[in-house]
Amino acid sequence: MDDIVVGIDVGTTKICTLVARVEQDDALRIMGVGIEPSEGIRKGVIVDLTNASQAIARSITQAEQTSGVKIETAIVSLAGAHVASINSRGVVAVSGHTVTIADIERAMDAAKGVAIPNSREVIHVIQRGFSLDGQDGIHQPIGMHGYRLEVEAHVITAAAATAENLRQAVGVAGVQVAQFVLNPLASAEVVLTDTERNMGAVVCDIGGGTTDLAIYVNGDVWHTMVLAVGGNHITQDIAHGLRLPIDLAEDVKKQHGHALQSEIGLEEAFNIRPFGSESPIRMNRRDLCLIIEARVEEIFELALQEIKRSGYDGLLPAGMILTGGTSLLPGIRPLASRVLEMPVRTAQPEKLLGLADRLNSPAFSTSVGLLTWAAALQSLPINEKDTTRKKTRNMKGDGENWNNVKNLLKRLLP
Numbered sequence: 001m002d003d004i005v006v007g008i009d010v011g012t013t014k015i016c017t018l019v020a021r022v023e024q025d026d027a028l029r030i031m032g033v034g035i036e037p038s039e040g041i042r043k044g045v046i047v048d049l050t051n052a053s054q055a056i057a058r059s060i061t062q063a064e065q066t067s068g069v070k071i072e073t074a075i076v077s078l079a080g081a082h083v084a085s086i087n088s089r090g091v092v093a094v095s096g097h098t099v100t101i102a103d104i105e106r107a108m109d110a111a112k113g114v115a116i117p118n119s120r121e122v123i124h125v126i127q128r129g130f131s132l133d134g135q136d137g138i139h140q141p142i143g144m145h146g147y148r149l150e151v152e153a154h155v156i157t158a159a160a161a162t163a164e165n166l167r168q169a170v171g172v173a174g175v176q177v178a179q180f181v182l183n184p185l186a187s188a189e190v191v192l193t194d195t196e197r198n199m200g201a202v203v204c205d206i207g208g209g210t211t212d213l214a215i216y217v218n219g220d221v222w223h224t225m226v227l228a229v230g231g232n233h234i235t236q237d238i239a240h241g242l243r244l245p246i247d248l249a250e251d252v253k254k255q256h257g258h259a260l261q262s263e264i265g266l267e268e269a270f271n272i273r274p275f276g277s278e279s280p281i282r283m284n285r286r287d288l289c290l291i292i293e294a295r296v297e298e299i300f301e302l303a304l305q306e307i308k309r310s311g312y313d314g315l316l317p318a319g320m321i322l323t324g325g326t327s328l329l330p331g332i333r334p335l336a337s338r339v340l341e342m343p344v345r346t347a348q349p350e351k352l353l354g355l356a357d358r359l360n361s362p363a364f365s366t367s368v369g370l371l372t373w374a375a376a377l378q379s380l381p382i383n384e385k386d387t388t389r390k391k392t393r394n395m396k397g398d399g400e401n402w403n404n405v406k407n408l409l410k411r412l413l414p
Contacts, residue, residue: 032067
């Protein structure tokens with residue numbers, strides 16, 4: 001069953017296991033879905049191994065039952081403030097004086113060899129550009145003549161203990177982690193267009209516990225970051241501000257929430273029952289939206305600070321692509337555009353077949369993106385009839401094949 005791919009999105013609010021078949025017509029057919037509320041996970045990090053393991057196991061069991069497929073390995077999402085990234089350079093001598101795939105792989109391995117503490121684990125090594133004999137700005141070096149090849153790579157690391165805990169939690173269900181994938185990179189697989197990826201854009205995945213960002217320039221990842229703030233913080237603000245239980249605050253956010261107070265009428269109201277009240281009271285909706293707007297504005301201000309700190313804020317003409325469950329909040333897109341002063345659009349998975357009704361939502365961008373990533377890892381790219389493995393064997397150096405090589409390297413390293 002080489003055409004079967006599995007992704008497990010371990011989030012702060014939900015755990016989603018998806019099983020899909022990569023079909024000959026370049027589409028993902030969803031065969032199995034297992035969605036369970038998260039337990040033992042806070043801000044993307046496991047804080048209770050037993051509860052987290054049980055929740056993951058329930059999600060996997062659901063997906064197995066609906067798909068009829070025994071899950072043995074899977075691509076697993078990774079997030080949390082423990083994730084960090086650095087840029088590194090790898091230098092190698094070109095064997096035979098003509099650049100081959102093997103030379104690129106050796107250069108990427110050299111870039112991966114940057115000094116990293118034992119407490120960190122390398123998650124991704126992604127190429128950003130090449131230099132051949134001092135000539136910078138090379139995007140496609142295969143077949144070129146030269147003696148010294150340099151690659152500039154973006155290295156993403158995570159806390160080794162945190163990654164091992166997640167690996168162990170998934171392993172309890174008898175599933176081996178084939179690879180961890182950072183949330184915004186998975187989301188980008190399904191929400192970014194080729195034009196946005198090449199022009200310059202930032203993917204912002206706002207989940208329950210974290211806000212994950214990835215900056216794409218010239219078709220590659222240039223910077224990644226994870227903010228330890230998300231939709232749950234909005235819910236907590238509502239719970240404190242209106243003196244409500246967390247569950248009720250979440251319902252109020254979904255039913256009556258809006259990110260822009262100015263869009264709410266002066267007389268709009270709803271009924272709630274706060275702590276200590278024997279009967280429901282009438283609450284002005286603008287008071288609720290004032291709480292929400294303050295927190296959402298803070299999230300995008302923090303995101304803007306990180307984007308400016310990266311130094312790439314001037315390279316994003318395509319703006320921000322907003323996804324994740326919290327992006328469903330009404331008014332969040334215009335508020336983001338106002339704070340960031342750039343174009344913003346909201347995106348979600350599309351063109352799915354099979355059991356896809358529940359997945360056509362920004363909340364499942366990472367989940368579906370993991371399947372796309374897994375398809376490429378298994379050399380079954382969704383947009384190619386042939387396999388990536390065959391294309392790399394028959395490498396001619398043309399642009400289409402080189403894109404396949406870049407995608408393969410991005411997923412196979414480390």
